[in-house]
Amino acid sequence: MGAGPSVPDEVLAAEFALGLLDAAAHQLAEQRIISDAAFKSKVEFWQSHLAELDAEVEPVTPRPLYAGIEARLFAPKSASLLERLWNDLRVWRGVAAGALAVAVLVVGFAALVPGLQTGRTGETYVASLAADQSEAKFLALYDAAAGEVRLTGVSGESVAGKDYELWIIPEGKNPISLGVVPIAGTATIALANNLKSYANPSSVLAVTLEPSGGAPGGIPTGPVVAAGSLAAV
């Protein structure tokens, strides 16, 4: 609905909150909420008052749906891999956010990773990679001066017929494979030039368990066994 210029913002905000705008106008209003704080507060005014009307809705018991929801969110096949990946990462990010964890890791890390020298130019990022219900843990370090990720397997076992594969997941983008990595020892992965800009704290590193040789088609298929976001040292 092209609510004409003569429609006051108060009314437009109310129409938005009531759901009266058509798809195009609704979308425009959503964008305005992001960019226009005054409009946003008008919308919130209506939303908070109208929410009282929720009390007038009678609860209705749906047929049992929980199993379907659970399957979509948690079962290996039913949710898209990307969706699961994000869910796993979200959980892990919250847990791993503590600066203490990072500090402890960095101290231990210098000893673990050969070739890491302090005082070199360029940013250095570290990430500790782990996940619930997984033994596999990795430490990763990105050395911007060298353009390399160094990944050290800290715990976990190799799995017959499978390989661990490292991914970088830039914010809002699909995982990009950094190749198959060993669970024991250290691997050095040179980042292609087009990937270097992704090596920053908005990205997440994740390791999945894939068929031998790595995920076919460059899209992760296996479970996320470890993940963590990069933090500046």
Place this chain on the structure above:
Amino acid sequence: MPASSELDGIIARVALGDRSAFRNLYDRSSAKLFGVVLRILKDRHDAEEALQDIYVKIWQRAGQYRPDNKSAISWLAAIARNHALDMVRARRPATRDIDAAFEIEDDAPNPEESAIRTGETGRIDLCLRKLEVDRAEAVRLAYLDGFSYQDLADRFGVPINTMRTWLRRSLLKLRDCLS
């Protein structure tokens, strides 16, 4: 409905990926949210589909919930309602706002007050009672039942432009009362 603070704690645990908390949240809120979407979508099958999508969203967005902004059940109901309205909107043809002009002159005021919902104590309820019965009903139909302007025009037997003028004027009155 369970106490809001209790739901706050459950949502916080869901945000940390606690599946048993998610199950608990579903058990406590699904009938209410199903009521919200069923009322808008009218069709039980559609509403069941929608409810599954809604709980997927709730799982994904639990970390965004801030207890200081609104009550837990309002936050959940807003996710449900917006999802159902998105579905309805996607099906609707785009409307043409023929009367871009917003005519503000009042027509015959007939402040017959609604005394139907005496049990409600919310501010919005009090203010809606100050509107004419039809107009308060139109606000409720839009919010609770997902009516479009066209649906409202059909329900009240007036041209859509008249409906718009009507409702917009009522919304301004409502705003003044709520402020």
